[in-house]
Amino acid sequence: MNVTRRNLFRTMAAGAAAAVLPGCARAEQATPLRASAVALLYDATLCIGCQACVAACAEANGEAGDTRLDPQRRSARELNSTARNIVKIYKPVDGSPSSYIKQQCMHCVDPACVASCMFHSLHKDESTGIVRWDPSRCVGCRYCEIVCPYHIPKFEWSGINPRIVKCELCAPRLASGMEPACSTVCPTHAVIFGQRTALMERAHQRIAERPGTYFENRVYGATDGGGTQALYLARVPFDKLGLTRLGPESIPAKYLKWQKRVYTYFAAPTAVYAVLLGVLVKRWRSRTVHEAKVEQATGLRPQL
Amino acid sequence: MNKHWQRCVPLYDVPLFTRAFRVLCAFGAVACVLALYRELVGLGPASGMNDGYAWGVWKTFNIMVLTGLGSGSFAIGIAVWIFGQHKLHAVMRTAVLSSFLTYASGLALLGVDVGRPWNFYSILMPWRWNLHSPMMEIAFCMPLYTAVPLLLENLPATLDWLQERFPSIAFVFAAAEQMLRNVYPFVLGLGFLLPAMHQSSLGALMLLAGPEVHPLWQTPLLPLLYVGAAGFMGFAFVSFILLLAHLVWNRPLDMDVLCTMSRLAAWIVSVWLAVRFADLVLRGVFALAFKATQPAALFWLETGLLVATIALGFTASRQQNPKLLFHASLAACLGGMLYRFDPTMLVYQPIASAHYFPSVMELVIGAGFVALSIAAFALAAKHLAILPAPLTTWMAMERAQTIAWMSTSTQDETLGCAAAD
Numbered sequence: 001m002n003v004t005r006r007n008l009f010r011t012m013a014a015g016a017a018a019a020v021l022p023g024c025a026r027a028e029q030a031t032p033l034r035a036s037a038v039a040l041l042y043d044a045t046l047c048i049g050c051q052a053c054v055a056a057c058a059e060a061n062g063e064a065g066d067t068r069l070d071p072q073r074r075s076a077r078e079l080n081s082t083a084r085n086i087v088k089i090y091k092p093v094d095g096s097p098s099s100y101i102k103q104q105c106m107h108c109v110d111p112a113c114v115a116s117c118m119f120h121s122l123h124k125d126e127s128t129g130i131v132r133w134d135p136s137r138c139v140g141c142r143y144c145e146i147v148c149p150y151h152i153p154k155f156e157w158s159g160i161n162p163r164i165v166k167c168e169l170c171a172p173r174l175a176s177g178m179e180p181a182c183s184t185v186c187p188t189h190a191v192i193f194g195q196r197t198a199l200m201e202r203a204h205q206r207i208a209e210r211p212g213t214y215f216e217n218r219v220y221g222a223t224d225g226g227g228t229q230a231l232y233l234a235r236v237p238f239d240k241l242g243l244t245r246l247g248p249e250s251i252p253a254k255y256l257k258w259q260k261r262v263y264t265y266f267a268a269p270t271a272v273y274a275v276l277l278g279v280l281v282k283r284w285r286s287r288t289v290h291e292a293k294v295e296q297a298t299g300l301r302p303q304l
Numbered sequence: 305m306n307k308h309w310q311r312c313v314p315l316y317d318v319p320l321f322t323r324a325f326r327v328l329c330a331f332g333a334v335a336c337v338l339a340l341y342r343e344l345v346g347l348g349p350a351s352g353m354n355d356g357y358a359w360g361v362w363k364t365f366n367i368m369v370l371t372g373l374g375s376g377s378f379a380i381g382i383a384v385w386i387f388g389q390h391k392l393h394a395v396m397r398t399a400v401l402s403s404f405l406t407y408a409s410g411l412a413l414l415g416v417d418v419g420r421p422w423n424f425y426s427i428l429m430p431w432r433w434n435l436h437s438p439m440m441e442i443a444f445c446m447p448l449y450t451a452v453p454l455l456l457e458n459l460p461a462t463l464d465w466l467q468e469r470f471p472s473i474a475f476v477f478a479a480a481e482q483m484l485r486n487v488y489p490f491v492l493g494l495g496f497l498l499p500a501m502h503q504s505s506l507g508a509l510m511l512l513a514g515p516e517v518h519p520l521w522q523t524p525l526l527p528l529l530y531v532g533a534a535g536f537m538g539f540a541f542v543s544f545i546l547l548l549a550h551l552v553w554n555r556p557l558d559m560d561v562l563c564t565m566s567r568l569a570a571w572i573v574s575v576w577l578a579v580r581f582a583d584l585v586l587r588g589v590f591a592l593a594f595k596a597t598q599p600a601a602l603f604w605l606e607t608g609l610l611v612a613t614i615a616l617g618f619t620a621s622r623q624q625n626p627k628l629l630f631h632a633s634l635a636a637c638l639g640g641m642l643y644r645f646d647p648t649m650l651v652y653q654p655i656a657s658a659h660y661f662p663s664v665m666e667l668v669i670g671a672g673f674v675a676l677s678i679a680a681f682a683l684a685a686k687h688l689a690i691l692p693a694p695l696t697t698w699m700a701m702e703r704a705q706t707i708a709w710m711s712t713s714t715q716d717e718t719l720g721c722a723a724a725d
Contacts, residue, residue, distance in 0.1 A: 080355060116512055118440035119426040119433065137426055140419020143439045145358035147512040151655060154355050155419065157348025162419040252436075255511040258524065260436050273497045276386070280489040283385050288485075290390075300698070303312055303397075303689060304460035304485065 033109055037129035037229060038169065039196035040104075040183060041203055044234035044241065045213060047100040047190035049087055053182035057085035057104075060170055060181035079103055081156040084167040085182055090240055099234055101241040102191060104167035104182070105152045106221065107131050107229035110250035113144035113153055122153070122164070129196070129229050130169045138164055149225060149244045149251060169229075196229055203231055226250025309394035309558040309692035312461070316701045318553045320686045328679040335672020338665050339416045347419060351666040356658025361670050362417040364648040367410045368506055369641045370674070371446070372530075372537040374406025377454060378499035379538030383568060385492055391561055394692035398549075399542045400457040401690055405677035407450040413673045438508035445502035453495030459484055461688040503534040510647045518599045518651035519589040525579065526647070532576040533640045539569035540613070540636030545681075547630045549691050556693055563621035566629050569636055570617030573610050599651045602642065609639030 054076075058065040066076035066083045076083035084104060091098040111131050113122045121137035122144055124130070133153075140162055144153040156162035170180035178184070183193035192199065203219040211217070213235060220238045221228035225246035232243055239245045247254070262268045291302035342350035353360040376399035383389040384396060415421050426432045427444060434440045463481045467474040484491075507530030510517050523529070543565050549555045584590040593600050613636040620628030649660075662670070685691050 078355075112512055115434075116437050116439055117434060118437050118443050119423070121423075135420075137423060137432065138420050139423050139426075139443075140421070141439060141443075142358035142419070143437075143509070145355065146509075146516075146654075149514065151355075155358060156346070157354070158346035160344060160346065162346055251512060251514060255514060255524075256436055256438075256508075258527070259438055259441075259505070259508050259511075263435055263441065269497060269501060272500070273493055276493040276496055277489060279386055280492050283388070284489045284492075298695065300311065301464075303464065304481070304488070 033129050033196060033227075033229075034127055035195070035197065036127045037196045038174070038193065039107070039199045039229040039231055040169070040180070040191055040193055041199040041231045041233070042102045042191045043203075043206065044099045044101060044190070044232065044236075046188045047087065047102065048188055049089060049100040050187065051087055052185045052187060053102065053191060054083070054086055056181035056185040057167075058083065060173060079152065079154055079166075081154045081163070081165040084165060088242075090236060092236075092240075097235050099236045099241060100190075101234070101243075102182070103150075103152075103242065104230065105131060105169070106150050106225075107167075107169060108225060108250065109227035109229065110252055112147040112149060112251040115252035115256060116143045116147045118143075125171070128169070128171070128174065130171050130174075131166075132168050132171060133164050133166065135163060140164075147251065149246060150242070196231075199231055203233055206233060223248045226253060307556055307558065307694035307696065309556075309561055310695045311693065311698045312394070312397050312689035312691060313693040313697045313701055314465075314689050315553055315555075315686045315691065316704060318686065320682060325679055325682055328675040328682075331668075332672045332676035332679060335669045335675070338669050338672070342416060342665070342669065347417075350663065350669075352661050352663040353666075354658070354660065356654050357652075357660030359648060360417075360660065360666055361649070361662045362413050362666070364645060366413045366670050366673065368648050369644045370406045371410050371503070371506070372534050372640055372644045373541040373637060374403040374410075375499060375503065375534035375538035376400075376542035377403035377457065377495060377538070378503070379535045379572075380542060380565070381492065382496055383539075386496070389564065389568075391564065394558065394561055395542055395546060395565070396457075397461055397690045398545055398692065399538070400454060401461075401681060401684055402542060402545055403538075404450065404454040404458050405680055407446065407454060409673045409677040411447060411450060413670065416669065438505040438512070441505040442502045442509070445498050445505070449495070449498035449502065453491050453498065456484060456491045457495060461684075461690055465688050499534065500531055503531045504528065506530050506644075510652070513652065513654075516652055516654050517647045518592075518653075519587070520584065520592055520599055520603050521647040521651055523583050523587060525583050529576065529580060529583075530644070532572065532579070533643050536569045536572040536576060536613070536636055537640035537644075539565050539572065540633040540640065543569070543629065543633040544637055546691070547626065547633065549685070550626070553685075553691075555691050556697060557626055558692065558694075559624045559626065561692075562626070562629050563624060566617045566632050567621045570614045570621075570632070573613050573617075573636060573639075577607070577610055577614075599646075602646055602650055606639055606642045606646065609635045609642065613639060 055065060061084060063082045063084075066080060076086055077088075079086055085102065086104075087100055087102050089098065089100055107130055109129070111122070111124065114120075114124055114131060117123070118139065118141065119137040121134045121139075123132060123134065125132055140155070142155050142164075144164060145151070145155060153164050153166045155164055170178070170182075173180060179193045183191045186192075192202075194202075200219065200222065207214050207217050207219070214233050215235060215237055220232035220234070220243050221230060225244070226249060232238065232241075234241055234243075294300075295302050338350070347353055351360050351362075377396075380392055380395060380399045384392045418424075424443075427447075433444070460481060463477045463484075466477045470477075504527035507526035507528070510522070511524070511526055513522075515522070543562055546555070546562065547557075550557050581590075584593070593603050613632055616628050616632035616635060619625070620632050
């Protein structure tokens with residue numbers, strides 16, 4: 001990825017685009033996940049809402065836990081800059097089935113936040129596919145908060161050195177051979193961690209074993225919004241649980257099509273500039289002639 | 305009253321340090337102090353922004369809306385230099401100054417708005433750029449536009465002043481002007497390319513927000529409509545400034561130029577509205593405009609203002625009526641401002657529970673930066689040849705200056721005599 005981009009800039013600077021065009025265009029499309037890509041599988045039908053994962057997450061990330069709204073359970077009602085993982089309950093008033101729902105970063109296959117981030121502060125780890133935040137590149141523009149369809153990235157609203165906070169799938173723990181905190185402590189294995197391909201198989205197996213249990217007999221995140229690395233099984237409709245209804249196309253693929261076309265190799269802007277210059281040089285010449293005439297007539301220096 | 309604008313003249317006969325000017329400066333100073341406070345305590349305590357509405361009025365008004373108004377240099381520049389509307393040359397200095405000040409104050413405020421501004425140095429490292437992010441495009445393009453084409457286009461007026469002010473080294477400034485003249489077409493070209501890029505990217509920003517922006521606004525044509533809005537807002541805002549300068553500073557009007565601008569703005573609005581409505585119909589969402597909802601009301605308010613622009617603009621130009629011209633330019637400014645403000649703020653609903661209203665401090669900082677740019681405009685117009693006038697005004701200024709010079713020299717002589725005695 002990185003090398004491609006560097007090439008891209010060089011090409012742009014040199015203004016010689018055509019030679020490498022086909023190769024780079026392929027690389028700029030959503031990268032398919034590697035076999036080493038990891039994932040979470042959360043099965044809402046197994047979750048008992050004990051919030052152990054919420055506490056474990058706070059502990060693993062060195063947070064005290066957000067107690068503003070619920071001091072007893074030490075849990076936040078919404079994700080915020082001190083809560084990267086929360087469990088909520090969906091309980092319809094008409095008595096139809098209720099469900100718990102665990103919320104954390106979905107680690108999209110082609111994330112809107114990564115596509116929108118100006119200096120690649122939010123970036124996708126090449127081998128694991130985890131969406132990580134690089135503090136040395138983040139400007140704090142909060143565009144990621146605007147574009148995330150799941151409303152995951154949160155900003156630290158106080159202090160002079162604010163961070164963007166979201167689940168990074170316990171990447172430091174993974175590096176030292178451990179699993180994410182949430183999946184480690186879950187007593188019912190409602191949330192499990194593993195390679196995405198293996199978890200996808202596991203999910204399909206569960207659907208086959210318990211027909212009619214799961215909503216639409218499908219896994220949310222298989223293809224939704226271009227696919228995610230947090231996979232969900234649930235009894236109730238996904239959109240009731242805050243799992244936004246998205247087509248199979250990723251948000252960047254859907255909405256940035258033209259932006260990408262226009263700015264590829266800077267070709268279109270360069271062409272426009274060339275045309276503008278052609279006209280302007282001509283206009284400028286006739287302008288100087290006109291100015292000289294006015295100067296002669298009035299005796300005043302021409303104003304540019 | 306109706307004399308042709310031939311030459312830009314400083315506001316030589318108008319006092320600068322009026323009460324209004326002092327109030328604007330004081331307001332700006334308060335805003336700067338509060339901005340410093342915001343840097344110390346963070347965005348939360350200083351503003352109404354939250355995780356639902358991560359962008360407040362600083363981005364959605366001072367950048368999205370005001371840089372639209374500041375597109376005069378782009379819109380009128382294209383009319384003058386590309387489409388050969390030569391008589392509009394007279395208003396170019398007003399246009400480039402208004403553009404520079406709106407952009408500069410917007411960018412300064414953006415520095416207050418972002419949470420980690422010290423990391424912006426990455427802008428100098430192209431290998432870190434995410435070329436396909438609309439935000440990246442804006443972050444690169446807007447400061448570049450302000451610092452290169454806009455600054456250079458404002459240089460001639462400053463160099464004129466320097467030559468007058470420091471006659472002993474006038475040749476330095478004359479040489480600088482000659483250098484600028486040698487590259488001017490290249491500067492102008494950048495001055496048209498860059499705004500087309502970042503004004504469209506401002507629209508592209510909201511594309512990624514997808515269904516969170518109301519369907520009456522969310523369209524793949526958003527980037528195009530944003531550039532179009534910049535077009536008519538630029539014309540309207542420069543007309544507005546010139547008419548205001550007539551009212552406040554008693555500058556002479558050139559109805560020919562103003563009517564041309566008003567007609568051009570009305571034509572751009574007409575085409576723009578046609579594209580907007582065609583898009584709504586083709587996407588099959590036009591029915592939403594007839595529901596009793598707040599977005600529908602905003603849509604009709606917006607449309608109403610722009611239709612008024614067309615009606616008033618053409619009528620004013622036919623009747624040569626300065627009052628109607630003023631109303632037409634105001635309607636176009638307000639309509640465009642509303643169109644720019646809607647998708648990022650008024651009809652942007654991230655989560656049902658999300659709520660935002662700017663805090664007092666946020667509003668004071670935002671308004672204070674605007675006040676500073678208004679004061680800067682007055683200061684510049686007082687000393688530099690910015691506002692257009694007939695040649696007679698220039699002659700009057702020269703006469704007034706000669707009289708002033710003569711009276712001071714007479715005083716000197718008197719003093720000299722007194723000393724000799």
